[in-house]
Amino acid sequence: MNSPRKKLILWVDDEIEFLRAHIMFLEEHQYEVVKANNGDDALALVHKQAFDLVFMDEQMPGKDGLTTMEEIKSYDPSIPVVMVTKSEEEQVMEEAWGRDVDGYLIKPVNPSQILAVCKRIFHQRALKKTHLTSEYVIKYSQYKAKFMTNQTPADWSGLFYHLCKWDVQVQSLRDNGLELTHENHRNEVSKKFLNYLGRMYIDWVKGRSENPTLTPQIIKNKLTPKLLKNEKVVLVVLSGFRVDHWLTLRQSIEQHFLIKENIAWSILPTDRNFCLPCLLSGQYPRQISLESSSSWKKTQETDQELSGLKELFFKNLHAQGIKDLDQSPFIQSMGEVSPDFSDMLQNPSLLWTLLYDWEKIVSDFPQQESIAEDALQKEQNIRTLIKIWFESSSLRKLLTHCALNGRKVLLTADHGGAIVTEPVEVFCQEEQTPHPRLKSGSNISCDERHVHFIESPSQYQLPGIDGETSYALAKENHYFTYPNKYQYFGSRFKGQMVSGGVSLYEVMVPLVELIPKPHF
DSSP, X not given: OOOOOOEEEEEEOTTGGGGHHHHHHHHHTTEXXXXXXXXXXXXXXXXXXXXXXXXXXXXXXXXXXXXXXXXXXXXXXXXXXEEEESOOOHHHHHHHHHTTOSEEEESSOOXXXXXXXXXXXXXXXXHHHHHHHHHHHHHXXXXXXXXXXXXXXXXXXXXXXXXXHHHHHHHHHTOHHHHHHHHHHHHHHHHHHHHHHHHHHHHHHTTOSOOOOBGGGHIIIIXXXXXXXXXXXXXXXXXXXXXXXXXXXXXXXXXXXXXXXXXXXXXXXXXXXXXXXXXXXXXXXHHHHHHSHHXXXXXXXXXXXXXXXHHHHHHHHHHTXXXXXTTSOEEEESSOSSOOOHHHHTOOOSEEEEEEOHHHHHHTSOOOTTSOSOHHHHHHHHHHHHHHHHHTSHHHHHHHHHHHHTOEEEEEOSOOOEEOOEEEEEESOGGGOOOSSEEEESSOEEOGGGEEEESOGGGGTOSSOTTTOEEEEEBTTEEEEOGGGHHHHHHHHTTOEEOSSBOHHHHEEEEEEEEEOTTO
């Protein structure tokens, strides 16, 4: 029988050599202790291993304890940090508690005090884990019973939102058993969702049944009413942004805004070249290609994309009766942490529009060797890095400016993304469709169990001639490889977050209204 894993403690102190007796005492009580004598080394260690607890000296040369603690919490809020200090001043203690410290000890400390703190924190963590596990089982049973009957788009949106909330909560618990249960639950929901989407999608795009909020409806339903009331709004579209990514940032945003959350559904295929023009134009790809062919062609070319998107967006606003905003700021950020928005922030226009290439931002995140190729762990890693990115991002600065100046924010995405892990061979003309999740053209052949085929583009409101043009969309976590280039595509895309296919996390996206708090 395997013995339980020892709790891993990081002790940070610039005089760590004088704490040898305390460390030996903890090790005798079955704790494993890693030492660091400055804040930078501590942060490097936290990025490499998962610690159960950190003891932090408050007064250290260079980066002090409170600053180091904040950076650790920014990277992983679930790590408990106990501050150890020589100071008994009330102001110092209040500052520490105000920064979310989990415990406080005054030097000199004796080994029994240290042991008591460890037991208290790990006991609280065990109670929280037990409570959340019980809550998870109850919620899972409730949803399973509900989904034995007919489902509506609202039912699916609600279920998916709660799945994403559990993505974030389960990550904070570091419970392998609960993680496995949650992953199995997600997989079960995903398969049922794909069956439901396959049955209903054509009726939705043709307006024949009650549909969810599809992304082409966002401008008309959510943005236009605000502009007609002369409300100042910034539209933020993050191409490839997921609901769990939004929930990761929510806590940092809610202190400044009242938040109204909804779920929107992307069109198929969930690819930027199709989805972003549709969101901004309020039309489906087939309509755009026929009625605004010049603008559509521009959106398919990298160097002209922004111009084409802008033309489609303002044409949509004109159709809604808004004809005086053509010169309002319309900016695209391709992943820069701090692009220059100074001109935009001085512009008094009712509307600012900002497009982020979220997929590029995520792909540019540093990869850690300690993170396994497992998709669930990769998703957790991305959520952690999102929090770090946000702290110094132009997006945070923009949102803070909006909160200070009473400007509402409509934040959404044109589609989401999926971590791909399973290759599926495809036979088609490679040079026409190099996309890992999406193929289009004629004579496409692959394993139909893992692919959603579209043989009549007109039924899906997509460009193409029925009988001559077809689309193949990879399902769930699959991606396409070519028989003669299997190794190349396998190594290039495996474990990456991409879009273009059919999955829960690609189709359902956040639709969030941020209203500045009056007292901020």
